[in-house]
Structures are given as C-alpha cells and as structure tokens.
Amino acid sequence: MKIRTVVVIAFVNFILSSTILQLFRINDAVPNFCIILSIVIATLSTPKNAFVFAFTSGLLQDVFLGRMLGVNFLIYGLLVFGAIKIIDIMFKGNFITPIVLMGMGTLFYHIVFYVIMFFFQSTIPLNLMLSKIIMETLMNSLIGYFIYAIIFNRVNGYKLGDFNA
Secondary structure, three states, rough: OHHHHHHHHHHHHHHHHHHHHHHHOOOOOOOOHHHHHHHHHHHHHHHHHHHHHHHHHHHHHHOOOOOOOOHHHHHHHHHHHHHHHHOOOOOOOOOOHHHHOOOOOOHHHHHHHHHHHHHOOOOOHHHHHHHHHHHHHHHHHHHHHHHHHHHHHHHHHOOOOOOOO
C-alpha cells in the first residue's frame, strides 16, 4: 500500500468519525476507528504505513478536535509501536489476536490520555469515563474483529483461523 493511500484513508476516517459515526452512540461511547485501523495496519501492513496512518490521524484529531496539540499524535504512535512489538510474538491468523489487540489498544489509549490530561489540564471524572471506556472497548473489539478478518482475508488469501491454508 502506498503512503498516499494511507494518508487518504486517514483523512476519510477523520471525516467519517467526526461526522456520520457520531450518530451511532451507545451509552455515550463511539467506536474509535483510528485505534482499530492503526492496529489493523500495524499488524497486516508495514510499520511505515502504520506510523504514517497513526501520526496523520493523531495530528488531524489534535488540530481540529483536541484540547492540546500532540496528545493523540503521541498516543497513536505509541499504540502502533506496541502493536508492532506484540504482533511479533502473537500469531496473526488466530481468532483471538484482533480482539486482544483492539481491547488492549483501547484501554491503553484511555489510560494514557487520562494521565496526560491529569498532569496538563483538567481531569475527567473517572467514574463517568469507566462506563464509556468499557463500552468503547467492547465496540472496538467487536468491530475491529470484523475489519481485521476482512482485511486479513484480502492480504493473505485465506480466512482468519483457517490453519489448513
């Protein structure tokens, strides 16, 4: 995949996530497609593409939607770095891999975001965030599994979990 394709995916993801996908809230939580796509690209494409996507998405969110410049930029970069390191020891074709990666990625994002906001600006009440974090983790894991399975099939030519291929 070319770098300009990754940048276009990041822009389309930003536009859709900030407009149309806001309508699909469950318990005031929206699935974070930046986390999902960052992990999918990190595991099924090259690290260079994953970092370009993560930094482009993070920069767009920071500039247009964020309170501080660089928070999402940093967190998505760390998330991609962690996914690249974890996928070296996990099997990409397993059913559980995308669920674990999406769940851990979402929890990591929210923990780091909360800590950064605690030290630099105002804190967000943790008891209000817990239900949102749990719901977003479940949605990201479920949606991320299906996206991962579709892209895995296109990249590798066989279905996720098909160990006879």
